[in-house]
Amino acid sequence: MSEVRKDYVEGFGGTHLAVHTMGQGRPVLLLHGLFSSAQVNWIKFGNAEILAEAGFEVIMPDLRAHGESEAPHDPPLYPEDVLVEDLRILVAELGLTDFDLGGFSLGARTAVRGVLSGLAPRKLILGGMGLSGLAGWARRSAHFVDAIDRFGSIERGDPAFVAQAFMKTMKVDRVAARLLLGSVDDTPPEALTEVTMPTLCVCGADDGDNGSAPDLAHALPDGRYEEVPGNHMSSVTFKEMGRAMAAFLKD
Template sequence: MGTLRYPAPESYRTAHGLSVHTWAHAEPEAEPILLIHGFASNTLFNWVKTGWLDPLAGTGRTVIAVDLPGHGASEDVDPAGLRNADLVDDLAQVVDQAGGAAAVHGYSLGSRIAWEFSHQHPERVVSLVMGGAPAGGDVDQIDAQQARAWAAGGAEPQDETTRQLVTVAAALPGQNLPHVVELRLSLAAEAYDPATGVPAVPTLVVAGTRDEIAADSAELANLVEAAGQPARFVQLTGRNHVNALTARDYKSAVLEFLGG
C-alpha cells in the first residue's frame, strides 16, 4: 500500500461525535482493524506518530481510527453526558459500515471502550488488543469540580489523583481542555468493572513493566481465558504508559496476533 499519510483519505463524523478516519486497503486480505486512542490523545499522536499505520496495513487490512469526542478532529464536540453505551452504539455502526466485523485495538481509555464494545458485540469483533489497560476503575476516582475548574482556567487541583489527570490532559499541545476533561468525567460516571462483562473473543493484552496505570492488566487476559477464549499477556520491558506505543515488541506482538 505504500506509506499511509495523515489526514486519512476518508473521514466522517458519527452521531455522538466520533471522527472516523479510514485508510482503505485496495485488496484487503482480512477484516479491517479499528483503533481507539487513549485519554487526552488522538489518532495522530496515538497511532500515526508512533508508527502503527504501515505495519497494520501490511497485514492486508483496511485501517480505521476514531477520534473520541472532545479529542483530535472531534475537539469541538462537547462530551458532557455521554456514556459508554453511546460510544459503543457508534462503534457498532462504524464496523457495520466497514463490512460487519473488525479486529479492535484500544489503548488506555480506548481499551476500556474496546472491552465494552467487544463484550456487547462479539459478532462484530474477530479479535481484541488491549494496550495500557487498567483492570479496574481506580483511575476514575477524581474530583469533578476541581477538574472542571482547572480546565476552565482555574487553580491546579489539590486532589492528587485529579492533579495527575489534568497533567495528562495538558500534555499535548492544542487540546480543548474542557472537552478532554469532560469526556473522562462523563465516562467515569459509570463504574468500570471488567469482570462483569468479559468479551468472548481472542484477546491480546500488552503493557509496559513501568506502566503504573496498567500494572494489573494481566488480570484481563485471565478473565478472557476463564471465559473460554484464548488470551495472551505480553510485557514490554522498561516501557511506561507513554512510550509503550513506540516499542517494536508491542508492534511485533500485535502483528503476530493478527497473523501478519
C-alpha cells in the same frame, strides 16, 4: 510510509468523527487513549505502518472531543457510554462484519464495552489496560477531572502535572473532555466471561496505571499477555507494540 486516508463519519447526535485509514486487507479497528489521537497513538511512531505492512487495513478514528473529531459542548451529546455508541455506529457505517478490534487505555476500555454491547470482532487487543483499571474508572476519572479543573496552575511534582502537560501538547478542549469523562462506565470483572474471543493484553513493562495486565489476561476466557517496553505514556512510541499486535492478529 503507507498513505494515510482521512474521512468523516457522523457519530452519536451527528458529531463528526475523523477516521484515518492505512493499508489494505483485513480490517482492524484501533481506538486511541484519553487526550491522545490516532496520529499520536498509532501513526506517528510507526505502529500502524507495521500493521499495514503485515496485510491489514488499519482503521483509526479520533474519539469525540479528540484529534480532528468534533468536540461539542452540549451535555446531551455525552450520554452514558457515548464512545461505545460511536463505535457501534462506525462499525455499521463502514459495513464491518469480519474485523479485529483494539484499543489503548480509554480505547481498550471502549473496545471491551463495545464487545459487551454486542460487537463480535474475531480478535481483540487491549493495550495499556489492567484488570482493576476496567472497574476503577471513578478513581482514574477523578484524577483527570482534577487536572482539568486546576489546569494552568499545576506545578511539576504534582501527580496531575503530566496530564496537564499532555493536554497542553494535544490542545485538548477541556470543556468537552470533562463532559466525556463523565460518560464512561465501569466494567466489573465478572462481565469479562462474556469476552470470549482471543484477546491480547499488551502493556508496557513499567505501566501500572490501569492495574495488572497479566491479571486481566488471566481473567479473560481466552486472554494472553505480552510485555513491551515503556510506561503508560511511552509504550506506544516503541515499535514492539505494533509488532506484538501484528503477530497476534496473524497467528
